[in-house]
Amino acid sequence: MSALIERLRSEGERRYHDKHRYHVLMHEGRLTREQLQQWVLNRYYYQTRIPIKDALIVSKSEDPAFRRMWLRRVRDHDGDAEGEGGLAMWLRLADGVGLEREEVASCRSVLPGVRAACDSYVELVRGRSLVEAVASSLTEFFAPDLMSRRIAAWEQHYPWVDPEMLAYFRSRVTRARRDSEEAIDFVVRHATTPQLQDACVDALIRKAEVLWKLLDAVYAAYVKPKLAAKAKLRHDRVANKMMLLYPEKGLVLNATAADTVQLCTGERTVREIVGELTAKYNQDSAIIEREVIALLASLAERGLVQESA
């Protein structure tokens, strides 16, 4: 059975959103105030979906002991009274970063891409079997220290956020561990056939994609990439393509990548860049957005674009 845990771990870890550029920027203290605020605002919509998907999971079980265990998750989020629980704590965090609580709670400013990703998570849980739905909740199991890292990073880099407001993250450090141990135990006991195990791994991958797409949407709306001063674009006469040069190295770019780089002037959001490219190439904007974000990530890892301006 440890083979299944290992498989879930490697698939989950590889896709976990702690490696997304938006999180890397957040943890390195490089998000602007607006970028951090928008993450809090948009992520709140995800938080509101959690008790709903957990209630769906409860509804799939015939076992009172399991339901008691899983109902605790719903209570963790909704609290036992008004103003308590994870959702209320998140709204206090929204206060702490300088947002209007009422606007956050209304979810009216949530990005369409974030809404679609979070809704697809609820639909995933609704459509799958109990064990698959439980497996999809396992993402936190693979990076138990993400919350601790996040608290340390916020305290260090965003001193303008009242540290009292980080209560939600603090409460998750121990709860995430307990929750995911219960869930992994359940999956290992019930995913007894190769088909069920494959389905569980697939559900976990879909869930990791939800978290990733949420950040993609926020990144696309609030990052205005700017090519770093050290990077120079030129035509390469041998390959007859554009080439991006930087100290000691060079990258040959395809036509879309070269166009993308030329649009990285620090004035356009990623979404606006995607819009221009979509018009020019007459292609599906979702595909272009994925390519552009992947290109920017690989350039950012080489220090060739700035994302925080």
Added chain:
Amino acid sequence: MTDEIRPYTLIAELSYRCPLRCSYCSNPLDWARHRDELDTATWLRVFREAEELGVVQLNLTGGEPLVRDDLEVLVGGARSLELYTNLITSGIPLEKERLGKLRAAGLDNVQVSVQDVSAEASDRIAGMRSFDHKLEVARWVKELGMPLTLNIVLHRGNLDRVGEMIALAERLSADRLELANTQYLGWALINRQALLPTREQLEKARAIAAAAKRRLQGRMEVLFVTPDYYAEYPKTCMDGWGRRFILISPDGLALPCHAAHTLPGLSFENVRERPLGAIWSDSAGFNAFRGEDWMREPCKSCERRALDLGGCRCQAFHLTGDARATDPACKLAPAHGLIESARTEALGTAAPLRYRAAKI
């Protein structure tokens, strides 16, 4: 980048002259005999011919390139060819005003070398007071808005300070930190017993550099060049002989690497006498070790032959006397014992350093 034979980088050694006297200097041992440097017009022609071959990166180096008073003109010529121009310098002699002129002429990147993390230790290696001025130059580079590469050559005397070197590079806001272990050729081979670290030292330093590389990803590139004396297989020296790099010596020899002309029986041609394109494609010297045809066993049938292309020809010659031998750094090389005994020597007491000088 793709796999064809195509030069990407021109290394222009503008002069062998240098105010420093580092004991691992990679200049030829008889450097003082080469007095006849190429003139401005010839260098500009060579840049143009290199760009026509596909070269996109230009490293202006030496010796010390700053000793050339036509450096601004050369940088301007490179800029008009859209070459990415990197000045590789000790920072001596340089004033901020001249650096500003070089930037205005189109200089893209400045690589400053320091020898250690303190003035005392750095100046001891360099053989002159230079450390404080080098840091000043590094600060000017950033003030002028240029990317900065900090280069530090590693050896047994400074390898334990890799953590402090990384901290220094962070304080200077370097964009790239090259921690380059000494290559044991030229002056460094003479001083090998004084310079070669122990494996334990090396592993510690490597772990520190690897952690910094992860931590600083996207902000500062940390490059740790392992010495091949402690690798299992040789490095792909210069990315392969005559494959990616062209080096021009101060007096105009076109070479696959900075030590190629120390190999006996090879003829190299001078850019004063023939266009660079013809030298690159036809000269006997550039073709001598291209590809795999020159290889003997154990390289010839080795499954790694396309990966490391037999390693470093110069190291093979200077250690075994045979330029076609397998690089002794390879654990499969018949002469690997030479490397193993150097490692054993490194466990003993360090020998005193001998300084680079006009005569030895």
